[in-house]
Amino acid sequence: MSETGQYLTFTLGGEVFALDIGTVREVLELTTVTRIPRTPEFMRGVINLRGRAVPVLELRRKFQMPVAADTVNxxxxxxxxxLDDEPAIIGALVDSVREVVEIPATSIEAAPRLGTAIRQDFIRGMGRQHEGFVIILDGNRIFSVDELTAAGEAAVLDAAPSSSAMPVEVQTG
Incomplete structure (x- = not known):
């Protein structure tokens, strides 16, 4: 009997990506993000999430995809x-969130060596779904320790004291 994993699917530039639902804490509507000077271009900034500064990365920029304007989605x-065997809370800015899907392990193939827009080490696998594929990301590899350490240190010094972030419930099942 094969194992089935649950994944939160989302879009970037018309492509469908997924993260293991076990790593997802919540989904927030877009809120004001405080830009931090001297951070990588893909670092949008930080948000104040219940009194805690959380770095927010623009996955489009991280994956070197064309930048798009923010929308209601x-x-x-x-x-x-x-990160270094320590849990870290990180925000990932995406074009839209789709749904939670179940993908059997037998429907997940290895990441292709060529032809992907993003680095191969960011991809855990390619999940077959309906007539297409979902790119399953490895969240532990997307965010590097050095980048987030620098962002975290800057966030502690520069974070805004409040945010209007409102949680959006993620339905599983």
Whole structure:
């Protein structure tokens, strides 16, 4: 009997990506993000999430995709990633969140060596779904320790004291 995993799917530039639902803490509507000086271009800034400064990365920029204007569908996915074996809370800015899907392990193929717009080490696998594929990301590899350490240190010094972030419930099942 094969194992089935649950994944939160989202879009970037018309492509469908997924993160293991076990790493997703919540989905937020787009809110004001405080820009932090001297951070990488893909670092949008930080938000204040219940009194805690959380770095927000623009996945389009991180994956070197064309930049697009924010829309009413733009969301921040709050994920927990392991950095140096320590859990870290990170926001990932995406074009839109779709749904939680179940993908059997037998329907997940290895990441292709060529032809992907993003670095191969960011991809955990390609999940077959309906007539297409979902790019399953490895959240622990997308966010590097050095980048987030620099962003975290800047966030502590520069974070805004409040935010209007409102959680959006993620339905599983």
């Amino acid at each position: 733009t969301c921040i996915i709050i994920v927990e990633a392991l």
